[in-house]
Amino acid sequence: MNIFLYDTQQRRKVKFEPSTPGRVGMYVCGPTVYSDAHLGHAKAQVSFDVIRRFFEYSGLRVRFVSNITDVGHLVDDADEGEDKIARRASLEKLEPMEIADKYFWSYMDDMQQLNVLRPTISPRATGHIPEQIKLIEELIALGHAYESDGSVYFDVKSWPRYGELSNRKIDELEVGTREAVREEKRDPRDFALWKKAESGHLMRWESPWGVGFPGWHIECSAMSLKYLGEGFDIHGGGLDLQFPHHEAEIAQSEAAGHAFARYWMHNNLVTVAGGEKMSKSKGNFRTLKELCREWDPMVLRFLLVSSHYRSVTEFGEEPLRAATAGYARLREAFREVERRLEHAPEHGAPELPGKIEAHTREFENAMRDDFNTPEAVAALFNLTRDVNAALAGPVSRAALEQARDAYARLGGEVLGLFVESAVTHHGEGELLDTLMDLVLEARQHYRLNKQFSQADELRAKLTEAGVTLEDTPSGTRWKR
Numbered sequence: 001m002n003i004f005l006y007d008t009q010q011r012r013k014v015k016f017e018p019s020t021p022g023r024v025g026m027y028v029c030g031p032t033v034y035s036d037a038h039l040g041h042a043k044a045q046v047s048f049d050v051i052r053r054f055f056e057y058s059g060l061r062v063r064f065v066s067n068i069t070d071v072g073h074l075v076d077d078a079d080e081g082e083d084k085i086a087r088r089a090s091l092e093k094l095e096p097m098e099i100a101d102k103y104f105w106s107y108m109d110d111m112q113q114l115n116v117l118r119p120t121i122s123p124r125a126t127g128h129i130p131e132q133i134k135l136i137e138e139l140i141a142l143g144h145a146y147e148s149d150g151s152v153y154f155d156v157k158s159w160p161r162y163g164e165l166s167n168r169k170i171d172e173l174e175v176g177t178r179e180a181v182r183e184e185k186r187d188p189r190d191f192a193l194w195k196k197a198e199s200g201h202l203m204r205w206e207s208p209w210g211v212g213f214p215g216w217h218i219e220c221s222a223m224s225l226k227y228l229g230e231g232f233d234i235h236g237g238g239l240d241l242q243f244p245h246h247e248a249e250i251a252q253s254e255a256a257g258h259a260f261a262r263y264w265m266h267n268n269l270v271t272v273a274g275g276e277k278m279s280k281s282k283g284n285f286r287t288l289k290e291l292c293r294e295w296d297p298m299v300l301r302f303l304l305v306s307s308h309y310r311s312v313t314e315f316g317e318e319p320l321r322a323a324t325a326g327y328a329r330l331r332e333a334f335r336e337v338e339r340r341l342e343h344a345p346e347h348g349a350p351e352l353p354g355k356i357e358a359h360t361r362e363f364e365n366a367m368r369d370d371f372n373t374p375e376a377v378a379a380l381f382n383l384t385r386d387v388n389a390a391l392a393g394p395v396s397r398a399a400l401e402q403a404r405d406a407y408a409r410l411g412g413e414v415l416g417l418f419v420e421s422a423v424t425h426h427g428e429g430e431l432l433d434t435l436m437d438l439v440l441e442a443r444q445h446y447r448l449n450k451q452f453s454q455a456d457e458l459r460a461k462l463t464e465a466g467v468t469l470e471d472t473p474s475g476t477r478w479k480r
Helices: 039-057 084-092 096-113 125-141 218-228 239-255 288-294 297-305 317-341 352-368 373-390 397-414 428-448 452-464
Strands: 004-007 012-015 023-028 061-066 145-148 151-154 191-196 212-214 234-238 263-267 468-472 475-479
Touching (some): 039 288, 039 297, 125 218, 125 239, 234 239, 297 317, 352 373, 373 397, 428 475, 452 468
Parallel strands (some): 023 234, 234 263
Antiparallel strands (some): 191 212
16 A cells, blocks of 8 residues: 655655565654643644554554653753753752653653554653763764863754755854854854753763753654664654754764654644644643543544644634534444444345445545545545435444444544543443433333323433434434
8 A cells, every 4th residue: 555645855745665664663753741731742643643553554563752851951942041841840849850750641641531552662861861972972073063161062064964854054044043142152053962061950961071961952863763773764743843853853863874764744733813823832722631621532633633734723612613523423423333233134225335445445545645634534424424324224234344344443543533532431331322222212102102292302302412313214313
């Protein structure tokens, strides 16, 4: 099955060819663990989770590596300011590693709520200081980095290809934008590989250049190369990381003589009212924990997969309500198929299997074309339209099983939508089915005894509660 993806570096769609047949090596930038995650973080993780899932659905074995930044990420994401984790530790009066552990597990809980598969490997920056030091030493030896007053910087001018990923020329890069540029740098555009630990800095390690801590960019190069090897397949992350983070990764890795990622993929951002990017620095975000208390986590996931990974996802009350309705339509059709299986006849709806196969091909073709999840979701809705039409009459067991498998594989296995919600207690679905069976039996009893006003009143109360009844030749169906 040929898969085409948009490679940021080549700026076009290309056919994906794994470096090792049958296997895919993916590295996706993970969180800096100093506070709770928001929907912007979920956009990246859900996007690459779906990409990973489709690779696996296609028969490929994926090694998925996503790092945990627990040191060295400064407040302004450059070479100045305070370490975010250290600042949070001061605010909460905890040790830095307590903060890192607290928000690491918070992040993992959030991802579990959204049904994001666990990475194959989740390396931490603090656990790979020797690998980062080794890579820095290689760069110094080759003349691409220099030590200055206990810190080490990458010499951007020594690597003429710096800027290729983001389509920027070195001579056109903006310099001197901060009020004060460290005098220890040879060039304001040079970026830190190792930072000297000032007095009072809590996270510090011994190095050949003195006590300090690694810069932000070096960890991803060191850990991706360690766990995926040179020339690994895919490096992914948010569009906001393209420059300078990913640009720096390429420069420092390849300048040290290591073949780096063969394909680059970037997800777009989440915006709020007015098209403003959702971010912690802007203060316009809602944490995933807050959102999951108010909305079904699968509705949040559905909202994210309903937009292409390279497109902006709009966040707000209206998009969430639309996502709730859309997801409910798919979920209820899936549930109805499973309910009908128990007493399914041997014959009925002979045209449905062919339609299911057609919609499956439609779904797969969409995903093969740069993981086009909006088109894939549309294929699921087309499937649902035909399934619902068939359910108005008798449907054979074989057709129902085929429909069930299509929902489970496409909506569940690939898009990750059909799991028991984390906000639903175990067994609640079965209990609801039993209660609705009793309600429908009561309504049928009223109708058989010509107590039509009571039957209508019962139906009206169900409608007020958000339950719709549909009388069909094969019986009454209900949906939320």
